[in-house]
Amino acid sequence: MYARTSTWSGSPEALEKWALHVQQSVAPMVAGLPGNAGAYFFIDRPGGHALTLTLWDSEAAAAATDRTADQSRDRTVAATGVALERRGSYAVVGAGTPKGPDIDGERM
Secondary structure (H helix, E strand, O other): OEEEEEEEEOOHHHHHHHHHHHHHHHHHHHHOOOOEEEEEEEEEOOOOEEEEEEEEOOHHHHHHOHHHHHHHHHHHHHHHOOEEEEEEEEEOOOOOOOOOOEEOOEEO
16 A cells, blocks of 8 residues: 655635635545545644645555646645645555544544
């Protein structure tokens, strides 16, 4: 498994636009990409930052979607006003999710 990250920053207004954009556009698009094994989107409102974490079946699957990811990041910046601070790529070496994540008080 392989992971790709994007770290964002912005004003409170830009981060709220980012969250809405993620829910309406980015998350559904990523879910439909070949080789996608999941995606999580995090926001630190007090700190003025957000994080995208996408998971891929393999490094090759992630690489095959690099161009799509770059285009999505560009659209996100244009649509929301956030700044892309950093991109990252990681090999996943472990996981632990016995109960599954809890998102805004609701079990996924």
